[in-house]
Amino acid sequence: xxxxxxTQLQRAGELKQAFVDFVLDADGELATALESFSxxxxxxxxxxxxxxxxLVVDRFLIEGVVGNATPIDLFLESEPDLxxxxxxxxxxxxxxxxGLFAIVKRLPDGFELMNWxxxxxxxxxxxxxxxxxxxERLKEGEILLTQIxxxxxxxxxxxxxxxxxxxxGKPKLAxxxxxxxxxxxxxxxxxxxxxLAEAWASVERYHRDFIxxxxxxxxxxxxxxxxxxxxxxxxxxxxxxxxxxxxxSSKSLAEIAAESGMTEEEIEEAAEAMGADPKxxxxxxxxxxxxxxxxxxxxxxxxLKKAEQVTVLTHPRWGQVFLPTYTQFLAILQAADWRSVPNxxxxxxxxxxxxxxxxxxxxRLAQQYPEPLQTIxxxxxxxxxxxxxxxxxxxxxxxxxxxxIELPEIASVPIHLHELFQDALMEVNKERPKKKKTKxxxxxxx
Numbered sequence: 001x002x003x004x005x006x007t008q009l010q011r012a013g014e015l016k017q018a019f020v021d022f023v024l025d026a027d028g029e030l031a032t033a034l035e036s037f038s039x040x041x042x043x044x045x046x047x048x049x050x051x052x053x054x055l056v057v058d059r060f061l062i063e064g065v066v067g068n069a070t071p072i073d074l075f076l077e078s079e080p081d082l083x084x085x086x087x088x089x090x091x092x093x094x095x096x097x098x099g100l101f102a103i104v105k106r107l108p109d110g111f112e113l114m115n116w117x118x119x120x121x122x123x124x125x126x127x128x129x130x131x132x133x134x135x136e137r138l139k140e141g142e143i144l145l146t147q148i149x150x151x152x153x154x155x156x157x158x159x160x161x162x163x164x165x166x167x168x169g170k171p172k173l174a175x176x177x178x179x180x181x182x183x184x185x186x187x188x189x190x191x192x193x194x195x196l197a198e199a200w201a202s203v204e205r206y207h208r209d210f211i212x213x214x215x216x217x218x219x220x221x222x223x224x225x226x227x228x229x230x231x232x233x234x235x236x237x238x239x240x241x242x243x244x245x246x247x248x249s250s251k252s253l254a255e256i257a258a259e260s261g262m263t264e265e266e267i268e269e270a271a272e273a274m275g276a277d278p279k280x281x282x283x284x285x286x287x288x289x290x291x292x293x294x295x296x297x298x299x300x301x302x303x304l305k306k307a308e309q310v311t312v313l314t315h316p317r318w319g320q321v322f323l324p325t326y327t328q329f330l331a332i333l334q335a336a337d338w339r340s341v342p343n344x345x346x347x348x349x350x351x352x353x354x355x356x357x358x359x360x361x362x363x364r365l366a367q368q369y370p371e372p373l374q375t376i377x378x379x380x381x382x383x384x385x386x387x388x389x390x391x392x393x394x395x396x397x398x399x400x401x402x403x404x405i406e407l408p409e410i411a412s413v414p415i416h417l418h419e420l421f422q423d424a425l426m427e428v429n430k431e432r433p434k435k436k437k438t439k440x441x442x443x444x445x446x
Contacts (some may be wrong), residue, residue, distance in 0.1 A: 013127030013149045015090060016159060019061060022075050030074060033066045055098070058147050058160035062096045096149040096159055097190040100180045103142045110155070111135075113144070117193040123155040124148050130159065130302055141167045143176060174424035176414050178415065185406050190192070195414055198293050200317075202412035206295070207316040209237060217314045223307035227300045234298055241295065246374060293412040318360035319408025325350075333369040338376050348380050352399045359393075359401045366392050 023034060037060045038053075064071045072094060076087060101113040102124075109132070110125030126132040130210055135158075142164050149159035165176055183189060189196040189385070213233045219231065304310050304324055311326035323329075325347060332344045339345075352355045366373055366388050374388040377395070386395070393403055 001035050008151055009125055009127045009157060011086070012089060012149075013131075014156075015086060016127065016149070018079075019090065020057065022078060023061060023071055026074075030066050030071070034060050037064055046287040055145075055147060055160045058096075059098065062093060062147075070234055077296070083199050093149045093159070096147055098145070098147045098160075098187045099182050099191070100165075100177060101144045101146065101148075103138060103144065106138075106140055111138070113148075115182070115191060116143070116173075117188050117414070117417065118195060119396075119414065120191055122148060125151075125155055125157055127151075127157045127159075135162070138164060138388055139167070143168050143173065145180070169427070170420060170424040171428050174421050177420070188407065195293065196407075199407055199411040199413070201295065202295060203319055203408055203410060204316045206237075206298075206319075207314050209240075210314045210320070216312065220309060220311040223300060223305045223310050223324075226310050226312065227305050230298060230300055237295060237298075260416075282304050292415060294415050294418040295412045296410070296418065298410060313361065313364065315360055317405045319369065319410045321356065321358060321361060323357065323361070329365075330369075332376065333365065338372065344376075345380055348376060352395075355399075355400070359396045359403050360405075362392065362396055362401070 023030065026034070034057070037234050041059065042058045061071050066074060070232060076082070076090060082090070099113075099115040100117065101115055101124075103111050104114050104121065105112040107123065107125075110123060113122050113124050114120070115122070126135055143166065144162045144164055146158055146162035147160035148156040151157050168176060189199065202266075207217070210233070213236060214229070219226070219229075245262060298320075300310065301322060304322055307324045309324060309327055311322055311323050313326075314320045314324070329347060329351060332338050332341045332347065335341050335344075351361075370388055375387065377388065378384050378386050
């Protein structure tokens with residue numbers, strides 16, 4: 001490590017430690033904000049080991065809000081004697097992010113890492129001799145969960161404790177990425193705004209296509225019929241995507257196999273693992289060099305396929321939700337005496353407590369049935385003064401229903417992740433007896 005880099009890293013490490021001490025030693029509003037943030041994050045992720053508790057503190061440094069200020073704002077206010085260079089360095093930490101990184105290469109003073117969710121590469125260095133010593137045992141190919149922060153335009157530093165998941169085969173790596181998506185969803189594409197923008201645009205396209213195909217943003221059918229209609233809808237989406245990519249869907253399997261560089265046997269095997277038509281699979285592989293993002297396969301969740309009735313709702317931002325009891329809930333709202341509906345109170349409480357019934361569903365119901373909903377909630381919750389118009393958001397937060405819209409499952413995903421998940425499914429299915437092979441649920445999904 002040259003002297004300039006060594007000095008920069010040392011100073012970055014000192015400032016980071018001073019920042020952490022400032023936050024941990026604080027009282028008043030800053031301390032309260034840290035406590036609330038930590039409690040919410042640890043409860044949500046159910047991760048309680050020491051490294052991840054420290055990671056929550058590091059996340060608060062960047063994500064936290066204290067009144068109208070951020071922890072970075074308050075730290076800079078408390079250190080008026082910092083040099084302009086120091087202040088600019090601390091401000092640059094707003095770009096810090098958590099990632100699931102693969103160690104691509106060991107460097108003399110750090111590592112080349114690849115962020116698995118965006119495929120972007122970084123030179124990352126430990127900011128102290130002790131940290132460097134602790135990382136000596138890490139090997140190329142290992143997967144790290146950590147937060148990194150910029151030091152210069154050329155390299156970054158580890159800004160939180162790291163957790164090594166070891167070297168992972170594709171099935172275990174797919175599981176690790178799925179867990180990362182669940183626990184750190186805001187960081188999926190935090191260093192690739194272009195991917196995030198395309199993912200959100202795909203949700204809006206899906207919503208428009210859904211309404212064009214089904215004729216409404218609300219559809220209720222038996223599980224069997226809805227499954228068939230969704231398969232038809234999926235086929236239509238695939239055809240539109242192939243046409244947009246300039247791929248001729250009329251070509252034979254052999255012709256497309258030759259173009260994609262795969263044998264027909266390989267295509268048959270991929271199709272079996274993906275639960276798709278061999279021709280569609282070969283067209284996907286022919287297309288993969290032409291797109292950065294892929295729309296995951298949309299299927300009715302398995303437990304609902306035999307349901308007597310399922311309602312699917314779609315929204316241009318919230319995505320879609322499947323509810324097997326939505327018509328029963330509407331019957332409660334439409335009844336002259338809601339208590340005359342069997343099991344009404346139990347269903348209302350279930351909708352409050354079930355995480356699958358998102359804030360989107362409640363906001364939709366409040367817009368369509370404001371007065372009946374208010375009456376029912378007042379009686380069920382024994383809150384005679386509850387006002388749906390002003391109190392609904394607070395109520396939803398009380399029942400752990402996020403008000404901020406997160407990227408839904410139907411969003412398109414980077415093609416390298418889609419391929420990873422399909423390869424993982426093929427590997428898993430190869431290890432199973434053929435009669436037990438199952439269809440893939442498709443792409444980068446939970």
